Amino acid sequence: MQQTAATHCRPVLVFPERPVTLFVQCLADSLYPDVKKAVEKIFDRLGIDVICPKDQTCCGQPAFNAGYRKEAGKTAARFIEIFGNAETIVCPSGSCVNMVRHHYPLLFKNDPKYHAKAVDLGRRIFELTEFLVDVLTVTDLGAAFSGRVTYHDSCHLLRGLSVRTQPRRLIQNVKGVVLVEMKDSDRCCGFGGSFFLKYPDISRAMAADKVRNIVDSGADVVVGCDMGCLMRIQKQLIRIGSDIKTLHIAQLLTMAG
Amino acid sequence: MQSYIDEAEKAISNPVLQTALANLQERLGKGAAAAYRNLPEGPGLRLKAHDIRMQAINSLDVLLETLAERVEKNGGEVIFADDAAAAVSACREIARKHGVRAVVKGKSMVSDEIGLNDALSADGIEVTETDLGEYIIQLAAEHPSHIIAPAIHKTRDEIGTLFTEKLGISYTNDPPTLTREARKSLREKFLAADMGITGCNLACSETGHIALLSNEGNIRMSTTLPRVHVAIMGMERVAATLSDHDILLRLLARGAAGQKMAGYVSHISGPRQPGHADGPDHYYLIILDNGRSRILADERFREILCCIRCGGCLNVCPVYAKIGGHAYGATYCGPVGAVVTPLLSGVGRFSHLCQGETLCGACKDACPVNIDIPRMLLELRSMLADGDASWQVRRNSLLEKAGWMIWSWMMQDRRRYEIGVKLMKRIFP
Structure with a gap:
């Protein structure tokens, strides 16, 4: 994992916005703390205060996708309790935002206590690049990185939240970056949450296709907006002995030359 | 579970199959996406088609009744079959009644669903598949591995060897030569057949006709040359009006093969009428339930009945691209199979199908009628997680x-x- 050289970053834009509340997402919270730091740095540079509720855990997506709706519902209810009063929630993961925005209303469809709250919450939670580009209309964070970057469209971000151009615009505006498109950037990497654990061979075969396209693109770095996908891709890159690095977009956007 | 994993592993380690599947997706999957973009009404027509299908599914009883009336008025006979056994026995009975000794078949997934070929063969009837892919599969005694490209898993070398063995021709792996040989052999079968059996791409309630699409012309020959024609349709395959029917056929051809329309389109409304030059003397339409009413009754899964079996979702699914059709272990494979197979044949028995998908959503975007397959995969997973009494599903683990x-x-x-x-x-x- 490349380190961010954030000490050289200067605030590029200052917004008199109200604070945002950060939902870190469990993979970034646990395995990839650099991603959390990078997100905080982005808001710091924009002059926006970040509130990070200390009690937060998970949105419930793993259990929901595995079919365990009671367990997912309990976790989701807790999420609503913690984030329900936040004005704006930002999360560096497309699939978690997709979970809250599109699956919470379904999960609580027979629960009068939480249903309205769930629908309401879905309107106030944003994936990071979606928030930066669509809400704040920021497309240049003043970052710099010299190299060829390819972008992986994660499934839920692209097909669930229709976010395709926002990350690309942010990447293209990083000084020194050449964005090279890989073939089939919108094809699943083979992660699929529990799929990756239950069907490791199929997952690996899918990841092998994805990584072949990444290698063929000639990129030095593959950037994505979901740590699940990047974890799967990274595992396969290591497996084939490639020196292509994986980076969460927040990490790229906080790099300075 | 193990057979899914084993068959998947076998497919993954077969480099020829992997190339064939990749080429199929490159050509058909991307072809369909381009065809939707080029729709005169714009890609939004898929959403309209979804509404058209849902409305038809919600008034299926009325539409089927009208369809049956119109078919009968045109001199055809309609048989409602509750299950596979009833449909098979209806076919056998028709064959017996008309003294049928040889049957030619147009490509039909529903006939594979009910196991028709074996039953007719057991009665001493010669059954010949006439779609080139299906013919190859039949000669090899295998099952289709794709809804519209059934022999995608076979190499041309394998087909060359198969034809040498079964048709007695000298070995060649040249596709045009092999096609010519199949055509020669099939032409004789068409001329000798007493009965043609086909599926039904889509019926139209308003007019009482069924439409059949093909690119080889074999379906037209199966429906016009023999003296008896039997068409079998899943009970959900009906459009309310001719204009709905038109929209759906155009989307079907696009979803299946990126075509504006298939090479041959047959609209069949009954047996030969006085003054007609050709056509069968007898026409039967079998409308099959076989578990579809049960799906219709469940709001969570009703949407899957919108499917018009174009196979478009197979052409974009990253899991199907790796494991091929046989791993699914059933007539209907790929994303649509992952939903419809458990519902038709047992959620518990086919539990691996809904779990062995990544929920990437490519299938929904590729669907000509915009069916939310990932949503239903999640519903199935939820049934397995906690059990579901209405479907007699026990908790998976x-x-x-x-x-x-x-x-x-x-x-x-x-x-x-x-x-x-x-x-x-x-x-x-």
Whole structure:
């Protein structure tokens, strides 16, 4: 994992916005703390205060996708309790935002206590690049990185939240970056949450296709907006002995030359 | 579960199959996407088609009744079959009544669903598949591995050897030569057949006709040359009006093969009428339920009945691209098979199908009628997680349930969550 050289970053834009509340997402919270730091740095540079509720855990997506709706519902209810009063929630993961925005209303469809709250919450939670580009209309964070970057469209971000151009615009505006498109950037990497654990061979075969396209693109770095996908891709890159690095977009956007 | 994994592994380690599947997706999957973009009404027509299909599904009883009336008025006979056994026995009875000794078949997935070929063969009737892919599969005594490209798993070398063995021709792996040989052999079968059996791409309630699409012309020959024509349709394959029917056929051809329209389109409304030059003397339409009413009755899954079996979802699914059709172990494979096979043949028995998908959503975007397949995969997973009395589904695994209960308990508290995180770091160092 490349380190961010954030000490050289200067605030590029200052917004008199109200604070945002950060939902870190469990993979970034646990395995990839650099991603959390990078997100905080982005808001710091924009002059926006970040509130990070200390009690937060998970949105419930793993259990929901595995079919365990009671367990997912309990976790989701807790999420609503913690984030329900936040004005704006930002999360560096497309699939978690997709979970809250599109699956919470379904999960609580027979629960009068939480249903309205769930629908309401879905309107106030944003994936990071979606928030930066669509809400704040920021497309240049003043970052710099010299190299060829390819972008992986994660499934839920692209097909669930229709976010395709926002990350690309942010990447293209990083000084020194050449964005090279890989073939089939919108094809699943083979992660699929529990799929990756239950069907490791199929997952690996899918990841092998994805990584072949990444290698063929000639990129030095593959950037994505979901740590699940990047974890799967990274595992396969290591497996084939490639020196292509994986980076969460927040990490790229906080790099300075 | 194990057979899914074993068959998947076999497919993954077969480089020829992997190339064939990749080429199929490159050509048909991307072709369909381009064809939707080039629709005169714009790609939004898929959403309209979804509404058209849902409305038809919601008034299926009325539409089918009208369809049956119109077919009968045109001199055809309609048979409602509750299950596979009833449909098969209706076909056997028709064959017996008309003294049928030889049958030619147009490509029909529903006939594979009910196991028709074996039953007719057991009665001493010669059954010949006339779609080139299906013919190859029949000669090899295999099952289709794709809804519209049934022999995608066969190499041309394998087909050359098969034709040498079964048709007695000298070995060649040249596709045009092999096609010519199949055509020669099939032409004789067409001329000798007493009965043609086809599926039905889409019926139209307003007019009482059925439409059949093909690119080889074999279906037209199966429906016009023999003196008896039997068409079998799943009960959901009906459009209310001719204008709905038109929209759906155009989307079907696009979804299936990126075509504006298939090479041959047959509209069949009954047997030969006085003054007609050709056509069968007798026409039967079998409308098959075989578990579809049960799907219709469940709001969660009703949407899957919108499917018009174009196979478009197979052409974009990243899982299908790796494991091929046979791993699904059933007539209907790919994303649509992952939903419809468990519902028709047992959710518990086919539990691996809904779990062995990544929920990437490519199938929904490729669907000509915009069916939300991932939503239904999630519903099936939920049935397996906690059991479902209405479908006689038992909980898949008590151990797994216990695991998720512990997971949920850990997620209710930040300190417990942090312990979980530490455990995760051990699993994924």
